[in-house]
Amino acid sequence: xxxxxxxxxxxxxxxxxxxxxxxxxxxxxxxxxxxxxxxxxxxxxxxxxxxxxxxxxxxxxxxxxxxxxxxxxxxxxxxxxxxxxxxxxxxxxxxxxxxxxxxxxxxxxxxxxxxxxxxxxxxxxxxxxxxxxxxxxxxxxxxxxxxxxxxxxxxxxxxxxxxxxxxxxxxxxxxxxxxxxxxxxxxxxxxxxxxxxxxxxxxxxxxxxxxxxxxxxxxxxxxxxxxxxxxxxxxxxxxxxxxxxxxxxxxxxxxxxxxxxxxxxxxxxxxxxxxxxxxxxxxxxxxxxxxxxxxxxxxxxxxxxxxxxxxxxxxxxxxxxxxxxxxxxxxxxxx
Numbered sequence: 001x002x003x004x005x006x007x008x009x010x011x012x013x014x015x016x017x018x019x020x021x022x023x024x025x026x027x028x029x030x031x032x033x034x035x036x037x038x039x040x041x042x043x044x045x046x047x048x049x050x051x052x053x054x055x056x057x058x059x060x061x062x063x064x065x066x067x068x069x070x071x072x073x074x075x076x077x078x079x080x081x082x083x084x085x086x087x088x089x090x091x092x093x094x095x096x097x098x099x100x101x102x103x104x105x106x107x108x109x110x111x112x113x114x115x116x117x118x119x120x121x122x123x124x125x126x127x128x129x130x131x132x133x134x135x136x137x138x139x140x141x142x143x144x145x146x147x148x149x150x151x152x153x154x155x156x157x158x159x160x161x162x163x164x165x166x167x168x169x170x171x172x173x174x175x176x177x178x179x180x181x182x183x184x185x186x187x188x189x190x191x192x193x194x195x196x197x198x199x200x201x202x203x204x205x206x207x208x209x210x211x212x213x214x215x216x217x218x219x220x221x222x223x224x225x226x227x228x229x230x231x232x233x234x235x236x237x238x239x240x241x242x243x244x245x246x247x248x249x250x251x252x253x254x255x256x257x258x259x260x261x262x263x264x265x266x267x268x269x270x271x272x273x274x275x276x277x278x279x280x281x282x283x284x285x286x287x288x289x290x291x292x293x294x295x296x297x298x299x300x301x302x303x304x305x306x307x308x309x310x311x312x313x314x315x316x317x318x319x320x321x322x323x324x325x326x327x328x329x330x331x332x333x334x335x
Contacts, residue, residue, distance in 0.1 A: 022086050026083055030084035033079060033080045034077060037076035041073040044065060074100050077096070161298075164301075167253040168252075170249070171256035172286075175257060185257075208229045210227055263286070268285055
């Protein structure tokens with residue numbers, strides 16, 4: 001009994017009780033430290049914002065003191081958590097670096113980007129930035145280049161669903177008992193090992209070359225007199241998406257294949273015993289069980305296609321002097 005009471009699980013209420021029995025003066029000191037550190041950080045940040053907008057003359061030459069103030073606030077926040085919460089505060093310190101890193105890398109750049117979007121900043125002028133309010137946002141919605149880039153980004157994002165359907169079919173095929181299954185697994189994973197620039201050279205320059213490329217030769221044989229894959233808007237979009245799909249489908253496929261192999265075989269065998277066909281088994285058993293993996297794969301792959309398509313289009317510009325990312329082109333996007 002004594003050994004059971006000394007275990008970490010049994011000692012959990014003891015730690016909570018010890019945290020509750022901390023002196024009130026200690027908790028007040030920790031709260032005071034947090035308040036003072038937060039006020040100091042907000043004061044430094046406010047001074048720099050007012051200085052940057054030209055409201056006051058006092059301020060810092062750059063934003064580096066804000067970073068130092070943030071680091072000091074983070075240290076004070078960790079000390080305050082330990083002082084206020086005791087053992088529970090020490091445990092929370094393990095999560096603190098990840099939280100602070102997210103705030104510094106994600107939340108702060110987002111807020112800073114919103115702040116920059118409200119400025120009229122001509123880099124070639126010596127006057128510096130001026131507060132512009134929502135005029136930049138209003139002008140953005142009246143810009144045809146913006147709507148063109150937005151449409152391209154929506155197209156590339158929705159095209160991931162088509163890539164997912166093809167990858168799911170390949171995963172089901174490679175999960176079945178077919179000959180050469182290991183060989184096809186290796187072959188399908190080869191595009192994933194190549195860089196986007198290499199893919200753009202192999203497909204954009206070699207296969208889709210409008211004079212001597214195999215794809216152009218095949219298109220001429222089918223009746224297309226001038227097979228220029230990057231000269232027309234929708235053909236250029238489909239060509240860029242084809243290069244992106246050739247890279248991203250293997251990643252989706254291997255993730256789905258791992259999920260299929262982790263599925264219990266008893267479930268599918270029970271469906272067959274109940275008289276379910278191939279489509280019914282997939283619709284009511286396989287797909288619902290694969291839904292968590294599918295959602296994870298789609299979320300991971302949704303953020304990548306616009307970036308990859310931009311890299312591929314830039315590579316095509318460097319190779320063939322195409323207008324892939326020129327403003328208003330069918331391949332321009334925004335991030």
